[in-house]
Amino acid sequence: MMRLLWMGLLLLGFAQAQADLLLRVLLAEAPSASLRLGPHRQQTAYGARDGGAGLLRVTAGPGEVLVDGLGVGPWVEFVAAEGFALEGRSYRGNLLVVWQAGRLLLINRVWLEDYLLGVVPAEVPASFPDAVLQAQAILARTFALYRLNPKGLYDLCATERCQVYLGRSAENPRHTGAVYTTRSLIVSFNQKPITAVYHADSGGYTAASAEVWGNTVPYLIARPDPFAVSPNSSWSRTLAPEAVARGLAGLGMQVGLVQAVTPLLVSESGRPLRLRIVGSSGSVELDAPQSTRLLRGLGLPSTRVRFEGWQVFGQGSGHGVGMSQWGARGLALQGWDFRQILGYYYPGTFLSSFEVVAGLREQLRLAGYPLWPLYRADAFSGGLKLHRIKWAEAWDPMGAGEGQGNH
Incomplete structure (x- = not known):
């Protein structure tokens, strides 16, 4: 039985080879939690053991993690082919539980592309045009890469402080299609992932980063956003x-x-x-x-x-910097694709794959992040060439006809 389970995990890894990067997402910090999972393996600092399907309770004991009342050491990782459910919400990947100062850090170790399947639905409605969902998938991927934290216990949180992540429970076909269509694509500047901030509704004009946070970022500038019209645009x-x-x-x-x-x-x-x-x-x-x-x-x-x-x-609603989701919806309804949308909100940037971001894969490898081989294209990519390209021309929504290439 367990041999079949581990063969399934191995095949799952090959099927997800293009996910490329294993993220660590903090789901919660709590004194205890309940999780449900199928046949699994519990890995600890002292070794590993196999477990069956069922409901488990993890608790912060005196200096260690307790699993159903039994001490397992300072950390335990639950590995199951079908993922796990934490407090009733299901997730892909593994659950790492770390004891820290009398509380538990509940960390989802999940492939980047699988992570995005639970982020994009939480950030933009399924009713929005495909171009907006695709742009959001690229920004969420870029944001995750920008926030990698090799020196910390986790890279991202699952709340609005980072970007909202609802796990497998939130997945739906339209958002999943947007993630697959844009697989491995990010927005870069000077061969690094950009600060991929975004918000709900600019109120008609996006803000420059300097007027909100005090720091000037060349691609986060104030721009007219006339199609940003949401149910709560005026208040x-x-x-x-x-x-x-x-x-x-x-x-x-x-x-x-x-x-x-x-x-x-x-x-x-x-x-x-x-x-x-x-x-x-x-x-x-x-x-x-x-x-x-x-x-x-x-x-x-x-x-x-x-x-x-x-x-x-x-x-408007939100800090106003970067892509306005309702503004992007308006542009998509005018016929813009995701390249034009991103090119407008982040002028002077590039659409890139991981491979062209200077030293990223090598930096990740040295930092200990598991990496799968990056394929140049796949069945979901629609033939996109994953190499550094300039933005396709994006027209100014005010009619000025401004190109968005990084010239």
């Missing part, structure tokens, strides 16, 4: 002076009772570059990143806003 909120004071305190600032919030300088994209807060005991001026932290911390959907007293009127 309004009422600010409370007490909430603004608490937000300022979180930034290490005090002005007493807050009396007014006034933008002094607004960016090209309509976001505050300098914000004045006047209070009963003084006033402060916030720069763009501080303004972003304050306004988003107050629960505003975005910072593309205007003020009328304590009333705030805004547009």
Whole structure:
């Protein structure tokens, strides 16, 4: 029986050869958890043993992991051909459980392409055009490569702090097709994966990275986004002076009772570059990143806003940098493909395979990441040549006809 299981795992590895890279995704950090899996192997620091199908309970014991009450050492990895279910949600790959400071780190070790099958559905609706799903798959893949962390216990988390990952439970054919169609493709700049940030709705104009985070990135610039129209594109909120004071305190600032919030300088994209807060005991001026932290911390959907007293009127949802998912939907409905969409939101970048990103595979190999051979094409690629190419020409949505190649 176990011989058949391990033969199945071996065949699974060959079938997924083009997944290329084994990621480590933190699913949760908790004192205990329940998991369900089929016939499996438990690998520990002290050796390995085979287990049958069923429900298991892992708990943080005194300095070690407990499996159904039995100590197994500082870590245990559950390896099963069909994956596992954690707290009722199913995942592909293996589950690594690590004891740390009295709690458990529950880490999914999963092939990159399999990981994407559970990310793309969580980030963009299945009702969106194929071009958007394909662009999202490429960005999610790029984001994962950018976040590789050989010195840490894991590379990514499964929440919005990284990118949302819902595992096998979220998979569906349309998203899966987008991942397969774009297999191995990433967006690169200077032969490295880009900072592949994206958001829901720009509100009509994307933001430059400098106006949100303070750092200038050449391909993360402000751009018109006229087709970014979502059900929540326009919104309004009422600010409370007490909430603004608490937000300022979180930034290490005090002005007493807050009396007014006034933008002094607004960016090209309509976001505050300098914000004045006047209070009963003084006033402060916030720069763009501080303004972003304050306004988003107050629960505003975005910072593309205007003020009328304590009333705030805004547009869009998210930080506004990089690809707007609703904007991309609008472009796709105009006939744009994923190359044109990505070329517009990340001007001057390249569509690349892993092989052309300078030294990436060798760096990963030296860092101990398992790698499968990278094939040049496959049945799902539609004949795409996986080599460094310039973006196909992408037309300006305002009609300027600007090309997006890296010239």
